Amino acid sequence: MDRQTLEPHPPESRVEADFVPSAPGYWPDVAPELWNDWKWQFKNRVTTLEGLEQHLNLTPQERAGVILSGHKLALAVTPHYFNLIERDNPDCPIRRQVIPHVGEGTVSASEMADPCGEDSHMPVPGLVHRYPDRVLFLVTDRCAAYCRYCTRSRVVSGAGEQELHTDFDQAIAYLEKHTEIRDVLLSGGDPLIFSDDKLDALLTKLRAIPHLEFLRIGSRVPIFMPQRITPELCRILQKHQPLWISIHTNHPRELTTEVRDALAMLANHGVPLGNQSVLLAGVNDSLPVMSSLVHKLLRCRVRPYYLYQCDLIQGSAHLRAPVRKGIEIIEGLRGHTTGYAVPQYVIDAPGGGGKVPINPGYVFFHDAEKVVFRNFEGKVFEYPEVPDAGLQPKPSPLREEAFSC
Numbered sequence: 001m002d003r004q005t006l007e008p009h010p011p012e013s014r015v016e017a018d019f020v021p022s023a024p025g026y027w028p029d030v031a032p033e034l035w036n037d038w039k040w041q042f043k044n045r046v047t048t049l050e051g052l053e054q055h056l057n058l059t060p061q062e063r064a065g066v067i068l069s070g071h072k073l074a075l076a077v078t079p080h081y082f083n084l085i086e087r088d089n090p091d092c093p094i095r096r097q098v099i100p101h102v103g104e105g106t107v108s109a110s111e112m113a114d115p116c117g118e119d120s121h122m123p124v125p126g127l128v129h130r131y132p133d134r135v136l137f138l139v140t141d142r143c144a145a146y147c148r149y150c151t152r153s154r155v156v157s158g159a160g161e162q163e164l165h166t167d168f169d170q171a172i173a174y175l176e177k178h179t180e181i182r183d184v185l186l187s188g189g190d191p192l193i194f195s196d197d198k199l200d201a202l203l204t205k206l207r208a209i210p211h212l213e214f215l216r217i218g219s220r221v222p223i224f225m226p227q228r229i230t231p232e233l234c235r236i237l238q239k240h241q242p243l244w245i246s247i248h249t250n251h252p253r254e255l256t257t258e259v260r261d262a263l264a265m266l267a268n269h270g271v272p273l274g275n276q277s278v279l280l281a282g283v284n285d286s287l288p289v290m291s292s293l294v295h296k297l298l299r300c301r302v303r304p305y306y307l308y309q310c311d312l313i314q315g316s317a318h319l320r321a322p323v324r325k326g327i328e329i330i331e332g333l334r335g336h337t338t339g340y341a342v343p344q345y346v347i348d349a350p351g352g353g354g355k356v357p358i359n360p361g362y363v364f365f366h367d368a369e370k371v372v373f374r375n376f377e378g379k380v381f382e383y384p385e386v387p388d389a390g391l392q393p394k395p396s397p398l399r400e401e402a403f404s405c
């Protein structure tokens with residue numbers, strides 16, 4: 001165990017704790033009414049090498065990466081998000097997420113086009129039914145901007161060879177027929193790219209299915225294009241409650257004043273908010289960065305939900321951080337800060353096993369008599385097991401956990 005993670009965080013480790021506006025940045029001449037219009041943001045995305053080089057000093061590795069991206073995962077960055085990129089710093093944590101890198105062309109044997117085995121779990125095109133009571137509904141292949149580590153880069157953006165052919169009628173029919181499904185997660189791509197009318201129509205169809213108790217949307221739009229979060233959109237989302245949104249943010253700099261205000265509007269319309277982060281090398285693989293991120297999220301009324309180990313997507317080696325680092329970060333948060341601020345660290349089991357929690361080892365021993373465990377400070381405690389005639393000896397996975405740290 002790393003002793004360092006047990007120290008309290010000094011205040012100076014509060015990385016980019018303040019909310020700072022993204023505008024106007026590299027676009028000083030754009031009128032605010034255009035800047036604040038999501039259609040302008042979408043239309044004016046940076047999608048070419050020339051567009052990037054107008055503002056940034058690229059490295060040869062980035063330039064080669066851009067050329068490569070045309071055949072795999074498109075390059076696109078909204079002006080709002082682009083403003084968070086440092087002009088001259090190739091290690092900029094925002095840049096690493098959206099600017100292509102030549103490393104994307106290096107594919108190792110353990111990497112896959114479909115690392116979570118989604119294609120083999122689709123009963124109808126666009127619907128992934130892996131868990132008993134819930135489904136993942138891939139409603140579009142487009143996003144506001146493209147993340148270089150995207151687990152769905154095989155279908156997302158339209159640049160690669162594989163296409164997403166979601167069949168909405170078949171998907172709705174499947175959901176109607178399968179009464180065991182109570183939870184539908186809309187994802188893609190990014191569902192908030194849809195127009196208000198299209199989204200409203202889809203949510204209305206889903207709401208008409210009586211056994212669907214719970215709807216959620218996974219979206220990075222509030223981060224890439226907070227202008228999309230309008231009062232009209234919020235009223236639609238509110239109408240279809242209970243509807244939760246999982247946003248996706250990885251670094252505290254992404255939580256700008258514009259993003260904070262968009263999240264406040266969602267929360268004020270009764271949309272519970274969670275966040276999913278991906279552990280990324282050189283972006284958020286450090287305790288001070290992650291602790292600043294989760295604290296800022298709580299201030300925005302967003303509950304950190306998952307921290308994902310980066311999937312084994314082809315060409316992602318330069319962005320993957322060690323599992324050990326993820327465990328160390330969770331260990332450095334749990335007990336040291338607000339429990340609500342601690343996400344669940346998971347690995348989506350390669351090949352299609354689903355999300356598996358990966359935790360620091362707190363339990364040293366557990367039998368019919370007692371459980372021996374440690375706290376966040378490393379102090380060891382014992383709790384007498386409650387006598388239970390039916391208690392079975394613990395299965396081996398728990399014992400292994402005791403040695404995992």
Ligand SMILES: *Cc1c(COP(=O)(O)O)cnc(C)c1O
Binds near residue numbers: 129130134
């Ligand atoms: C992540 C995921 C879900 C949702 O999982 P939760 O743990 O309930 O958030 C559902 N289906 C698939 C295929 C997924 O990958």
Ligand code: SF4
Binds near residue numbers: 145153188
């Ligand atoms: S927003 Fe989500 S779906 Fe879109 S590229 Fe990023 S990770 Fe992939």
